[in-house]
Amino acid sequence: xxxxxxxxxxxxxxxxxxxxxxxxxDTKMHVLCLEQGDWVDYSKLPATGxxxxxxxxxxxxxxxxxxEADYPVDCGDSEINVANFNGVGGGTILYAAHxxxxxxxxxxxxTLDQVGEDWPVDYETLxxxxxxxxxxxxxxxxxxxxxxxxxxxxxMPPIALxxxxxxxxxxxxxxxxxxxxxxxAINTEARDGRAKCINLGACTRGCAQGAKASVDVTYWxxxxxxxxxxxxxxxxxxxxxxxxxxxNGVIYYDDKGVERFQGANLVVIACNGIGTxxxxxxxxxxxxxxxxxxxxxxxxKNLMFHPYVAVEAEFEHELDGNRGPVxxxxxxxxxxxxxDRGFKRGFSIEMHRGFGPVTSAIxxxxxxxxxxxxxxxxxxxxxxxxxxxxSAVCEDLPELHNEVVLDMRNRxxxxxxGVKINYKLGENSQRxxxxxLPRLRDVMLSAGAKRxxxxxxxxxxxxxxxxxxxRWGDNPENSVVNGWGRTHDVNNLFIIDxxxxxxxxxxxxxxxxxAVALYVADEIKKRLxxxxxxx
Numbered sequence: 001x002x003x004x005x006x007x008x009x010x011x012x013x014x015x016x017x018x019x020x021x022x023x024x025x026d027t028k029m030h031v032l033c034l035e036q037g038d039w040v041d042y043s044k045l046p047a048t049g050x051x052x053x054x055x056x057x058x059x060x061x062x063x064x065x066x067x068e069a070d071y072p073v074d075c076g077d078s079e080i081n082v083a084n085f086n087g088v089g090g091g092t093i094l095y096a097a098h099x100x101x102x103x104x105x106x107x108x109x110x111t112l113d114q115v116g117e118d119w120p121v122d123y124e125t126l127x128x129x130x131x132x133x134x135x136x137x138x139x140x141x142x143x144x145x146x147x148x149x150x151x152x153x154x155x156m157p158p159i160a161l162x163x164x165x166x167x168x169x170x171x172x173x174x175x176x177x178x179x180x181x182x183x184x185a186i187n188t189e190a191r192d193g194r195a196k197c198i199n200l201g202a203c204t205r206g207c208a209q210g211a212k213a214s215v216d217v218t219y220w221x222x223x224x225x226x227x228x229x230x231x232x233x234x235x236x237x238x239x240x241x242x243x244x245x246x247x248n249g250v251i252y253y254d255d256k257g258v259e260r261f262q263g264a265n266l267v268v269i270a271c272n273g274i275g276t277x278x279x280x281x282x283x284x285x286x287x288x289x290x291x292x293x294x295x296x297x298x299x300x301k302n303l304m305f306h307p308y309v310a311v312e313a314e315f316e317h318e319l320d321g322n323r324g325p326v327x328x329x330x331x332x333x334x335x336x337x338x339x340d341r342g343f344k345r346g347f348s349i350e351m352h353r354g355f356g357p358v359t360s361a362i363x364x365x366x367x368x369x370x371x372x373x374x375x376x377x378x379x380x381x382x383x384x385x386x387x388x389x390x391s392a393v394c395e396d397l398p399e400l401h402n403e404v405v406l407d408m409r410n411r412x413x414x415x416x417x418g419v420k421i422n423y424k425l426g427e428n429s430q431r432x433x434x435x436x437l438p439r440l441r442d443v444m445l446s447a448g449a450k451r452x453x454x455x456x457x458x459x460x461x462x463x464x465x466x467x468x469x470x471r472w473g474d475n476p477e478n479s480v481v482n483g484w485g486r487t488h489d490v491n492n493l494f495i496i497d498x499x500x501x502x503x504x505x506x507x508x509x510x511x512x513x514x515a516v517a518l519y520v521a522d523e524i525k526k527r528l529x530x531x532x533x534x535x
Contacts, residue, residue: 098327104124129516133515304467
């Protein structure tokens with residue numbers, strides 16, 4: 001069964017797809033997006049009920065979540081588990097909305113430090129797209145961070161530091177280390193029809209208040225109003241290739257499980273660093289027996305996570321508990337390369353507020369910090385609202401042994417192969433992790449921690465940032481996509497998500513993923529105007 005041909009077909013409806021769709025709508029072309037998940041019903045988010053800590057249907061781990069829209073992800077041979085979400089909004093539904101930009105040095109690691117690969121764009125190229133994205137997503141922050149070049153002030157004032165942020169800031173001050181209120185895509189004031197944050201504290205289970213800037217409430221309403229069509233519960237099986245060497249559409253399963261063909265003049269893949277290689281590897285043909293646009297053999301290779309090192313600590317005085325946005329302040333004291341540390345590149349340090357009451361109780365019992373008997377309640381009161389955590393977000397270098405491959409043994413509800421993750425920390429990442437751990441202890445103790453409760457090296461369930469599996473670059477032998485988002489092998493196939501990243505940097509990537517998507521959209525529009533898009 002075939003559908004009417006469209007001009008632009010986007011696969012996936014997450015952070016990059018939404019930004020791209022909004023921008024490309026300027027052309028007045030027929031733009032269609034196919035998303036295998038559905039719209040989120042905000043009335044059913046965990047934060048609307050008291051059982052929010054026990055709900056698994058909004059877990060970031062697809063193996064735990066087990067939604068029909070998910071596909072199997074085997075992390076048995078990975079030191080870090082994948083976290084993602086399939087639905088309109090993608091990962092922005094469950095992310096913490098930490099919204100930092102990359103540093104200028106992140107775009108030139110090969111030139112500066114002889115590791116990784118230089119990006120085909122630089123910070124200055126993306127700066128205007130960062131600014132546009134900050135405005136549309138709604139970013140709260142404070143201008144003047146000395147870790148960055150001078151920039152436009154964020155649209156809203158920063159989130160309150162709270163007791164946890166103030167405590168941690170004192171620790172940094174005592175050590176003489178950099179810290180700054182972090183950019184967050186969370187409303188600190190009512191804006192664009194969305195309410196301000198009321199500190200529900202369940203940010204990573206979906207924001208029932210609508211204060212967190214997931215793209216289902218920011219970009220998508222604007223894109224749809226501009227004429228973009230979004231179809232949900234449509235799982236793409238493969239991107240199809242015509243006899244002329246151009247892709248001509250996709251085969252997908254609709255919400256009734258019926259196989260359909262959707263023709264398109266231009267196809268854009270936006271399925272994240274795991275889903276994008278899965279889609280390409282599933283799209284085999286005589287010309288591309290190893291997967292579409294994979295003449296380099298790099299589709300699915302060079303997977304980068306951010307290895308997280310985390311330390312939890314207990315304090316004598318009351319903190320915020322889980323009330324408020326997850327993030328508050330961050331430090332880039334160890335961001336840039338210092339060869340005396342024994343590794344290249346660096347890490348940022350993020351703050352995490354405390355845990356909810358149930359998680360606090362379970363962690364305390366499991367770790368032996370809450371006893372049975374007459375001291376049971378007293379021990380619990382010492383932990384509740386008196387703990388917080390910090391983590392080092394370590395830059396991961398691209399390495400061929402870290403990969404996403406098809407898993408023919410485990411299939412989704414439409415019978416398509418899942419994926420298997422083969423990932424092991426490289427030598428540089430391991431050295432960085434080992435260096436970061438004592439730095440985190442130093443911060444906690446400097447901030448007045450009574451005792452260290454737990455350490456995670458690395459944090460296992462922390463595969464939030466999956467990057468690099470279809471990277472862009474100028475050399476077709478060393479990259480999958482060119483410097484403006486078009487695959488080297490197929491002139492009307494584009495990729496716009498985090499799989500483009502040649503290097504991972506040491507901060508959360510969402511702001512950069514969206515800035516890149518806006519940049520690619522502008523490059524396409526420019527070449528359409530010049531009639532040179534497919535040259």
